[in-house]
């Protein structure tokens with residue numbers, strides 16, 4: 001199996017500022033709702049994951065999880081984590097949850113073999129979780145968080161799609177109907193989160209859930225209406241991992257009349273029980289960051305990278321490197337960023353590189369000028385160059401930084 005895996009070697013260099021902008025907004029929203037950031041483990045026990053998933057739905061045992069989990073090596077029992085929920089419920093944090101509900105969020109990679117996205121086994125997910133409380137308020141809070149995040153990202157007319165996977169009494173009926181449906185229509189099942197559409201002939205959850213679950217859904221509808229939160233009922237919400245129970249939801253937007261699912265969530269109160277026989281109520285919402293970034297790029301959300309002052313240092317010959325390093329050290333002592341350019345052969349080459357890197361100032365050391373205690377300084381913001389005494393370099397750089405900070 002492992003020979004079929006194509007390793008993703010992309011390290012996001014060019015677009016990293018876009019990732020940072022998205023993550024900044026996620027962190028601002030997390031701060032607003034008092035969520036604490038965590039870094040769960042990326043490695044999990046493979047047999048434990050298999051046991052837990054197969055308890056959640058018979059469909060998982062029929063469709064071998066070998067097709068989904070990424071085992072580290074043939075003989076070991078370790079797999080890369082396919083999601084962020086399980087590591088939290090298997091962590092030492094669960095003790096705290098019993099005393100006080102924990103509001104936590106996480107940004108990081110998850111690993112699955114996506115059959116319909118063959119070259120990408122690593123996805124970046126962001127999750128908000130409330131663990132340790134079963135109140136329906138926690139569901140409503142996560143719906144609100146999801147909508148606020150998507151609003152802040154500039155998505156228009158965001159709304160929630162809601163449904164219910166049922167309680168202890170009625171859930172099994174619905175999951176069995178889904179298991180049966182997927183065993184006849186395996187192509188309808190999808191591990192890739194943002195697809196999230198079940199065919200119209202798939203079982204609809206409202207046909208299977210009990211009166212109490214219908215009443216809970218009605219309560220959510222009432223509260224969302226009062227909070228002026230737009231929603232629709234979607235009787236066929238798709239989930240890659242059918243271990244959820246109770247209310248489930250998507251956060252959506254529409255573009256040219258077409259629905260786009262931005263994030264998805266729901267309760268998963270049973271998972272901790274599958275882990276160690278302890279009941280821990282929990283609810284989460286998940287966003288696929290690559291999916292969001294693709295949409296945000298299309299919408300023109302990202303600003304150009306913030307222009308920051310930096311100085312490029314270059315010397316005519318290696319004999320002048322010590323002087324170059326001394327100047328760099330003096331600038332660093334004053335919190336001024338520098339780039340040491342080691343490869344440029346000509347001044348025009350140097351200028352071009354500096355412009356490409358968004359540098360505002362070049363300091364070029366030449367033998368002849370150094371003998372008179374001077375260096376060539378090229379101000380790329382004002383397109384001006386001059387020879388100045390070495391002792392004036394620091395003041396000149398500080399002055400230029402102030403000018404740029406004002407721009």
Ligand SMILES: [Zn+2]
Pocket residue numbers: 166167168169170171209210211212213
């Ligand atoms: Zn029920």
